[in-house]
Amino acid sequence: MNPGEGKTMRRNKIINAAEKLFFSKGYERSTMDDIAREAHFSKRTVYAYFNSKEQLHFEVMIRGYRQLIAMLKKEGKKTNDRPADGRLEQMADTFYQFSTDFPDYFAAIFSYENGESDFQKGIPDQSREECYKLGEDIFGMLTGLLREGQEEGIFRNDLDPVKTAIVLWSCMVGVFHTSKVKANYFQNYHHTSSKDLFSGAFQMMIRSIQNEGGGSPE
Incomplete structure (x- = not known):
């Protein structure tokens, strides 16, 4: 796997986690901490991809x-x-x-x-x-x-x-x-x-x- 593919996979994994939480908990009740836990990444990693x-x-x-x-x-x-x-x-x-x-x-x-x-x-x-x-x-x-x-x-x-x-x-x-x-x-x-x-x-x-x-x- 080249670096670009790995970056895309991590990015999509974070979006998948956010989507799951937004649809189940609601956007307002979901936090970046929740998304990081759901994606199994550190919050720092999540912020590296999304501000x-x-x-x-x-x-x-x-x-x-x-x-x-x-x-x-x-x-x-x-x-x-x-x-x-x-x-x-x-x-x-x-x-x-x-x-x-x-x-x-x-x-x-x-x-x-x-x-x-x-x-x-x-x-x-x-x-x-x-x-x-x-x-x-x-x-x-x-x-x-x-x-x-x-x-x-x-x-x-x-x-x-x-x-x-x-x-x-x-x-x-x-x-x-x-x-x-x-x-x-x-x-x-x-x-x-x-x-x-x-x-x-x-x-x-x-x-x-x-x-x-x-x-x-x-």
């Missing part, structure tokens, strides 16, 4: 983003020939599937609270920059679909694609959260599953941005 617990959280989010992007690309290939609104619906379905298949990654990504320091100049952090780049890649997929829908005459041209994407993203996250934490309530009192709630909500979102007459043009 903070937050940087490790970015690394965990990076794993989640990569998984989500892989799913979006795989499912997107199946709907390449569909109009933009159909592809947007497929994208939403993939988000839902991701939240079901990888709930811990979903929570890590969508529960992260951005701090002011994340955007200050002069504080380089490769993990943070890569994490935000992956997030922007996904956001770019969403805005791209909205622009294509406008070109196809499906979505309203008076809407700003970026601002509309932010609203759709925010609404999706809100519905995701509600459908998860209130799943038993909605199922027992309204006979509505989390999947049905999300699908119905997203259909309302799509209709709100469609041209009059709605749907893809014939």
